[in-house]
Amino acid sequence: MVRISGEAVELANEGSLPAQEVPQTSITRSQAVKLYISHALSTWNARGYEFATILFTASAYPDTLVAAAIRMTIVYFAMILFSSVVGRWVQKSPNRLRTLLATIFVNRASVLAGAFFWLLILSQEDLIGSEGRFSLAKNDTLKHILFVVAMSFGIIERLSASGNLISMERDWVVTVAAPSGRPYDLTHLNAVMRRIDLVCKLISPILISVVISALDSVRIGVVYTALTSMVSIPIEAISARRVWDDNPSLRVPKEVPPEGETPPLQSGTMSWRTQLRQYLHDSKMYFSTTVWIPSMALAMLYFNVITWRATFITYLINVGYSLNTITIARTIGSLFEISSTVATPRGVEYLGKSYRSVPQDEHESEVGLVSGEDSQSVRDTRTLVGLQRFGLWGFTWQVFNTAPVVVALFAITAPRVQDGGINVFASRMVDRAADYTLPAPPVGWSIVLFSFLAISRFGVWIYDLTTQQLTQTLVPSHQRSSFAGVETSMMNIVQLFAGGAAIAYPKTDQFVYLASASFVVVVLSWLMYASWVYRQRGHLVHWEKLGQGLFVGGR
Template sequence: MDSSSGSSSSEDEELTELMAAQDGHDRRRRPAEQSPSTTTPSLTSAQAARLYVSHAFSTWNARGYEFAAILFTAAAYPDTLVAAALRMIIIYLAMIVLSSSIGGWVQNAPDRLRTLLTTVAVNRTSVIIGSLFWLLILSQEDLVKGETVFVLPKNDGLKHVIFVVAVAFGIIERLSSSGNLISMERDWVVTVAAAPGRPYDLTHLNAVMRRIDLVCKPVSPILISVVISASGSVRIGVLYSALTSLVSIPIEIVSAKGVWNSSPVLRVPKSRKAPSGSGAASVSAPTPATGLAVPWTSRVRQCFVGFEMYFSTTVWVPSIALALLHFNMMTWRATFITYLINIGYSLPTITLARAMGSVFEISSTVATPLGIQYMGKAYGQHRSLAGEEDELEVGLIESNEQQQQQHTVDGQTLVGLQRFGLWGVSWQVLNLAPVLAALWAISLSREGREMTSSPASSTSPDWGWSLVIFSFLSFSRFGVWVFDLTTQQLTQVLVPEHQRSKFAGVETSVVNVFEILGAAAAISFPRTEQFKWLALASFVAVTVSWALYAGWVKGQRGHLLHWEKLGLWGRNARR
């Protein structure tokens, strides 16, 4: 008893000292006089490994079930695409309406560990229960092929009802997955990140977390496909999804608890009180205990307050620019893959091209930290060369917030993020232009063959245009994820701490708005020969994204390029 009390007292003193240190941060001497070791959280390699393990299992399950649900729906309704379209539209709508509340709940929950573990428990439970309902659907006798174990009589009415229930659990799975990602990326990672330039700073943590996501993105679905193909039964795939979720629960809990127990800064309860004047303070997000009692009018009001807060931040323009890319159909989504198959490409060719794109995606997570560092340092060198005044505080962070967030961002990192992000989205636009030209050339060629009564499907697409499509599309994926990583870090460090998770929830809603617009566009132009117009609309969307971000960077820094410095470099080169 005495030993336990002593341990608890010691821990309380440690937390009290840490909170006092944080509260006194703004009252200390100039930032240059502060010792980084005493003002910044430290993250050991063991803590980072546990953080990565927890995130890896969450991402693996989310990516796997996202793909598995598509296969389950296709197997349940083999002769129509209506069920698959309805399922996705319903989930998109639910995410648009409810993501803001999820972000608000993560923001207001004082205990970081309980919040993260709640999302894990809800997510895995929804997958396990949802898998049970998928198993009931796929066990009806008209859907069971060559199996005699657990066969149910055909009943279309019951099948539709069970499908609705399975979709409902799919909504819960997607919302809890979103909550888990917000808690991890906008709370845990930002809290434990070291100062810029030190091991495990925010740039490197984000890069590794995104690398994990990009590896899980193709590998987890591929493994589910292998399980179903090897067993010859979609029902085995359902059982695999449920078992994977069940096994990952204790691993994620142990990993998250390991990080939390060894990190005093994570154990400090979050303050639920927003600063005065904050739009987020007027309506608090529902907690799990009170969420069911909140009337629907309050939920609608919360949604509007969330969007008001979102558009009041400094970085809503980069966030919108990134979300706009989710409308793009010149990427490896179902619409584009279906189009490629319809014009004569084989599935192995598409799989190989997609794998090549994944290599560029993953490489972007290696290049981004280096690019941010290089462009930030280059800025500092050029500024000294030209004798400029410091421009960093113009429209970026107020001085008091800049001091509070010193451990996650500095001036050079901020400029590096802006400049390398602009490079990334510019790279995507430049590489999608040849892809658009190739798609139009193939489409016009097919139309020409049809007009001459030559069967368009009998001839494979020209190998030259094929090379253009697959190579430049792969190159563009590098720019996409550079832009994604830099924009994510900008929102992490430029959104005030008391709004960060709420902002991420609204951001998820915005992303799903463009997702559903993309799905609606594909439904409106369903024929193969109409895809060229979808490609054109996609290129316009990406170009608008570039223009929005470029305009924001110019507004923040006053320029996009230092033309006078280019002239100075030229004069120095001639000497």
């Protein structure tokens, strides 16, 4: 028996604009392609600049990790403080096109300005040598000032990129999506948009690395990043404009939050008390929705250090893996991530089919995203059920495949000692000049580590996609963007805790403690989501259909 709480149904109804306000037109293939182009260019630049600033910082401060740590800490704090403000601004801006174009132009302007200051930093003699062309005199004070300015533009870039993503995912896509079960419905659009994001996440950083390596100049990488951002502006803006022109639903002014429901946006500089009140108000709204638990469970996953971030990559290098091995493993993992965007629409459809369209009792009548028993409301309800079930399936897949990864990390780290029981990592820290040969990581455990890590990423992005659609569907339309802003803030808070844990346990042989803590957080997140699904449906698994449900197509 399928149960969906009345609160979920009510919020689902509130999450759609009234029929008389929005023309019932479905997005066409041509419009979808233009939407994808605009999103692809935004994502390509955001992913590229995110990776490029890591390289620029490492080149500017080659002998220390302090600059990188300071930059990331400040960026996280800025995202925590201002993400909800950005989400509220997107929510209260009635013209969708102006909002999206504003995020595009601000983002590109911040990249160009930041690139200019990075060029000045990287042109100092101590970084390129006194014989370098267009070199500037070494001046540490000026270098630090320029770094702060470049970092400030980097914060603007991140906030504008976040605003662009919120506007696109929580407004444009939801508005133009076709009804459930039809071509270009919300599940299909979300899957393609996430596929674009993951492909850009894989290729854009690689291309920047290739440019820098081939020309042997980080400064050329700065120029390449700036030119890429500048060239993409007209294509991205024109694509978005044409989608807006061709789709009547987008041209309808957005639903503005009811008067008094959100604090007004004030012009000029707001006091910290006002900003705090607005942040607390948005947070209260976030936790009052029916989907804050799936959203928070997703945010908690950002604590996981067993992902392809700087901490994990540094650990792999320190235990003896080559950059080529790491690159290959990361690429394989990305392929699993991309494949999740293909599997999700099919999985949601399949697991939603078991919903009984004929009510079995009084609790099952008139449930769905739209009240009534017409075929569309049944499809909507099946989609909701499929999202809940397939999200749980993906999350469970991640938990079971993360456990072997942690075991492999212990097995790889524990024997990293030389004769006499001296820890190789500790010996290197004591005497870097001494020749401590690091034994090659065991092949068997390496296969376990990288294979299960790659497979686990399949489940991670299934859960990410299904949760995104749940929040798009079950959060009222006049709160979606504000909700997304708070959600982004929560993710950055968790990332900040993860960074703090890495600072507290910085040694290579201590990484297993971080990995163990990550697994515990993943399990706790799964328990949160599983309990939410149980409350929504009244059960987790149809045990009588378990064997049948393990195989797609088996009925």
